[in-house]
Amino acid sequence: MAETGIHVTMVDTPDLAKVKAQILSGNVEWDLFDSPGPLAATGSREGYWEALDTSRLPLSELSVQPTHDLAPFFLTAGGIAYDPKRISRGAASAQLRGIL
Secondary structure, X not given: OOOOOOOOOOOOOOOHHHHHXXXXXXXXXXXXXXXXXXXXXXXXXXXXXXXOOHHHOOHXXXXXXXXXXXXXXXXXXXXXXXXXXXXXXXXXXXXXXXXX
């Protein structure tokens, strides 16, 4: 704020009912909305977000390209691994089949 003179107010991420109420009332309390993926995707499907100007984004640097109204900025992944010194490959496969 000191560098730009632009006042920034941080607010907690509201649930989608509050988002919808703010949009319908015309009393939206944010300019930029940061939320978990499922909340952002639902808001997009419901038409709550405005279109992005993607010309202002570094598209060549993004792993996942933005949609018309969402720009993912971090991704996570998960995996399952095993230590072959502690469990045989066949036993690990059988255990994974039981999980999956």
